[in-house]
Amino acid sequence: MTDMHDRFRSLDRVPTPELWGEATLRAVAEPQAGPETRTNYMLPFGLAAAALLLALAIGGAVLVGSGVVEPPVLPDSSNPRLVYALEGDIYLADWDGTNPVLIAQGLILDGNACAIFAGEGSMWSPDGRHFAYRSGWGRDGCTPLVEVRDAQGNPVGSFPGEGWEVSWSPDSTRIADWITWNGDIGIYAIDGQRLAVVPLPASCQIGEVSPGWSLDGNAVVTTCELPIDGETARPLPLADPRSSWDWVYSPDGERVAYVSALGANPLVMAEADGIEIRALDHPPGVRYHSPVWSPSGDQVAFTASPCCEDGFPNADSELRMVSVATGQVTTLAAEPGVLPLRFSPDGDRVLFRSDAGLSSVDTDGSNDRLLIPGADWGDWQPLPPSPSPTTEPPTSSSPAAADPPVGTYFCSGDPSTPDVTELWDVREDGTVTRASGETGEVLPPGTWTIDTNNDVVFVFEGAINWYSMQEDRLVEHGGGWACTRR
Amino acid sequence: VVTVTAVADDLAQVEAVYRQEAERLWRALLAFSRDPEIASDAVAEAFARAIRGRATIRDPQAWVWRTGFRIAAGELQHRSLSSSPMPDAGYFHTEADADLLDALAGLPEKQRTAVILFYYVDLPIREIANRTGMSQLSVRANLSRGRKRLKDLLGESR
Numbered sequence: 284m285t286d287m288h289d290r291f292r293s294l295d296r297v298p299t300p301e302l303w304g305e306a307t308l309r310a311v312a313e314p315q316a317g318p319e320t321r322t323n324y325m326l327p328f329g330l331a332a333a334a335l336l337l338a339l340a341i342g343g344a345v346l347v348g349s350g351v352v353e354p355p356v357l358p359d360s361s362n363p364r365l366v367y368a369l370e371g372d373i374y375l376a377d378w379d380g381t382n383p384v385l386i387a388q389g390l391i392l393d394g395n396a397c398a399i400f401a402g403e404g405s406m407w408s409p410d411g412r413h414f415a416y417r418s419g420w421g422r423d424g425c426t427p428l429v430e431v432r433d434a435q436g437n438p439v440g441s442f443p444g445e446g447w448e449v450s451w452s453p454d455s456t457r458i459a460d461w462i463t464w465n466g467d468i469g470i471y472a473i474d475g476q477r478l479a480v481v482p483l484p485a486s487c488q489i490g491e492v493s494p495g496w497s498l499d500g501n502a503v504v505t506t507c508e509l510p511i512d513g514e515t516a517r518p519l520p521l522a523d524p525r526s527s528w529d530w531v532y533s534p535d536g537e538r539v540a541y542v543s544a545l546g547a548n549p550l551v552m553a554e555a556d557g558i559e560i561r562a563l564d565h566p567p568g569v570r571y572h573s574p575v576w577s578p579s580g581d582q583v584a585f586t587a588s589p590c591c592e593d594g595f596p597n598a599d600s601e602l603r604m605v606s607v608a609t610g611q612v613t614t615l616a617a618e619p620g621v622l623p624l625r626f627s628p629d630g631d632r633v634l635f636r637s638d639a640g641l642s643s644v645d646t647d648g649s650n651d652r653l654l655i656p657g658a659d660w661g662d663w664q665p666l667p668p669s670p671s672p673t674t675e676p677p678t679s680s681s682p683a684a685a686d687p688p689v690g691t692y693f694c695s696g697d698p699s700t701p702d703v704t705e706l707w708d709v710r711e712d713g714t715v716t717r718a719s720g721e722t723g724e725v726l727p728p729g730t731w732t733i734d735t736n737n738d739v740v741f742v743f744e745g746a747i748n749w750y751s752m753q754e755d756r757l758v759e760h761g762g763g764w765a766c767t768r769r
Numbered sequence: 770v771v772t773v774t775a776v777a778d779d780l781a782q783v784e785a786v787y788r789q790e791a792e793r794l795w796r797a798l799l800a801f802s803r804d805p806e807i808a809s810d811a812v813a814e815a816f817a818r819a820i821r822g823r824a825t826i827r828d829p830q831a832w833v834w835r836t837g838f839r840i841a842a843g844e845l846q847h848r849s850l851s852s853s854p855m856p857d858a859g860y861f862h863t864e865a866d867a868d869l870l871d872a873l874a875g876l877p878e879k880q881r882t883a884v885i886l887f888y889y890v891d892l893p894i895r896e897i898a899n900r901t902g903m904s905q906l907s908v909r910a911n912l913s914r915g916r917k918r919l920k921d922l923l924g925e926s927r
Contacts, residue, residue: 287919291889293866294796300809385846388877 367661380654404448406662408455440475533580540574584623692766872922880915
């Protein structure tokens with residue numbers, strides 16, 4: 284066997300380009316000479332021009348933005364971010380699949396795949412701050428992983444795990460996954476740290492289905508409720524909706540939809556405590572499955588398939604939607620393999636997959652659009668309410684409302700780019716103007732709103748960022764940005 | 770207040786890192802990206818940023834390596850999306866181990882980074898973690914998987 288270090292030594296034979304040297308260094312260093320005194324915080328600003336000279340001299344680096352002021356992208360229901368899996372890769376894009384960014388690239392070699400990436404279930408966390416997907420499927424010897432990223436696509440953590448759906452806790456802080464199929468269940472923080480191991484008694488095995496969560500986030504659910512603090516598992520009674528198939532809570536946790544394991548297997552919408560609101564019986568030869576709630580909890584999208592022994596959709600399936608209040612059923616699409624994935628935040632559209640790829644359709648059945656041909660799976664980002672002129676003023680009971688972030692701020696960058704500073708003008712109308720703290724250059728503006736957690740949500744160039752308001756400071760969640768009111 | 774002496778000291782520190790590390794960083798990034806242009810751009814921008822932010826950078830050596838790899842990874846992603854053709858690899862294949870570079874291209878990003886820093890730059894796990902921003906555990910995992918995968922791709926495991 285060839286020594287690997289020796290093979291890498293061959294890199295030393297590659298000649299470096301003549302792009303730099305003594306002259307370049309002097310060109311950068313010399314403008315700094317001279318009896319000059321600067322205050323500390325101004326130091327990086329005065330050197331920007333010199334750095335730009337270096338960058339241009341030795342390689343065409345891009346240090347300064349285009350300066351083009353683009354229209355703000357509102358964090359509203361019209362533009363949830365779409366994360367999707369396509370041919371073993373993961374992408375993050377605008378809601379309709381435009382402006383895709385490759386997040387994770389799968390590796391396909393000789394027809395085999397080791398690091399291929401896939402999504403299933405809700406890829407986005409309930410609060411829309413993170414998304415997760417799987418890697419390592421498709422070949423013996425690959426370690427299956429779950430990878431977590433923030434809303435901008437930056438890696439946050441990963442952990443080994445088996446399963447299909449990525450099972451987010453209701454509070455978006457944890458993920459439950461199989462350590463071994465139908466063996467132990469791991470509870471992981473979003474940074475990949477394992478917080479708990481929940482052993483699965485043989486009597487609680489569920490087959491190749493991912494574990495779910497209790498509404499309070501204190502237990503995972505198979506055919507039993509398994510407290511994550513180690514208390515004894517509790518088998519689910521037959522009357523518990525979670526003992527049925529495809530159970531899913533509405534976004535506010537007030538309602539649950541499921542396919543009953545009893546009788547003729549109707550699609551049932553019920554209060555969270557199990558009190559039935561409506562049961563939708565299917566005609567002979569058809570099965571209902573895969574319900575998905577609208578954000579308001581008023582509608583449920585589901586699939587109607589010709590009776591399928593394996594429980595999965597097949598040819599001639601239909602995407603339908605039922606009004607919980609009236610029971611009125613609307614057919615939205617009819618395609619092989621159709622499955623609803625997520626309503627848009629405003630409840631006006633439904634994202635669905637089919638054998639053709641990822642599509643979107645309005646809830647009146649119009650505007651059926653194939654967004655990503657060939658995509659295996661995708662998910663729209665849950666978003667906070669949009670800022671708008673008609674937005675009700677915050678009430679005095681809301682901490683954030685009592686202290687809106689309106690004002691001018693000096694913001695500094697994260698530790699990897701400590702030299703980056705910006706001046707923000709956060710305005711009452713929900714807009715934010717920005718300028719570089721170094722050059723004064725006008726940066727693309729953004730928008731702000733306050734979400735249900737009383738966090739301040741900024742959107743700049745389509746990227747969503749959450750901040751806490753701490754007296755006169757805005758502090759980014761999970762990041763190094765901090766802004767001080769001036 | 771910062772005097773010119775402090776400025777000069779900071780600049781000298783970055784300059785020392787530049788003289789000591791630039792060529793090796795460029796070759797490591799070449800192995801990472803298989804693209805001399807990406808390697809050059811990433812080295813240039815990493816050092817340019819280091820000069821701009823030197824007053825606040827505690828460890829310029831680790832900083833430029835971490836930043837260089839991040840910039841190169843970002844450019845690779847951008848190019849893969851824009852379907853830019855890969856450059857003619859003959860430029861460096863004539864000098865380097867062509868099979869090795871081809872195999873490296875088949876590794877996921879983190880594995881490739883860990884393997885290059887371990888085998889080419891001869892860094893210990895702790896220092897790889899410091900220079901990449903990964904945890905030591907993550908470095909070990911990526912190095913282990915990357916090493917195995919690389920040997921598979923090079924046909925050395927048979």
